[in-house]
Ligand SMILES: [Fe+2]
């Protein structure tokens with residue numbers, strides 16, 4: 001269990017997403033669990049219901065793979081925010097974006113674990129192979145959170161998750177909070193499988209932006225990004241294996257995979273765009 005993030009909770013200044021994040025990382029007593037469910041009901045539960053209602057049904061696993069590839073192909077065309085960060089952002093603006101995603105880097109993959117016992121055994125193995133890599137195969141120097149710590153240190157940023165609670169935007173908190181729901185409280189595990197399959201498949205292209213920015217700005221500790229360009233090409237395959245094994249063991253609703261992917265694409269895309277836009281305004 002990760003060290004719970006403790007902060008004076010429910011102060012009026014805290015947003016719902018920040019409060020939810022702190023609750024998600026606290027001991028889940030009855031009070032916390034009830035508050036989490038209430039905060040999620042009007043946000044992610046409603047959002048997933050709306051996505052399910054308006055998204056055309058995906059009839060097979062093969063069609064899901066095609067739909068995902070189509071989504072990724074569109075995203076590979078790039079956005080103005082990605083182009084700006086890669087080619088024009090100043091060192092201070094890039095540092096702002098690194099700070100914005102620090103809570104993600106420093107808690108990376110921790111919130112995936114509760115999905116494991118909800119999966120059939122062979123699907124568990126594929127997800128565990130992903131998780132083992134995320135934690136550097138038990139080697140601190142390779143752990144993705146350690147690679148982020150190295151980047152934070154070079155940029156003169158703090159090293160503890162608590163240091164970022166007040167600087168993280170609601171858009172980034174929403175991205176982080178989604179996985180706590182997807183793994184623990186979503187009624188169907190396909191939402192999680194689709195969301196993580198999308199994320200692992202999108203990163204080998206998406207992180208080229210940050211890797212290019214590091215190269216251009218002379219930032220030495222770029223390995224957090226370059227490692228993902230490599231390792232997530234394997235993770236995207238492992239997630240498709242997990243989905244295939246899930247189907248073999250229990251049957252599959254591919255429409256729920258697709259809802260998970262669309263949800264995650266929106267959450268991470270919004271968080272990234274917001275971070276770059278705020279960096280441009282702030283510094
Ligand atoms: Fe990672």
Ligand SMILES: [Fe+2]
Nearest residue numbers: 200231232235
């Ligand atoms: Fe990964």
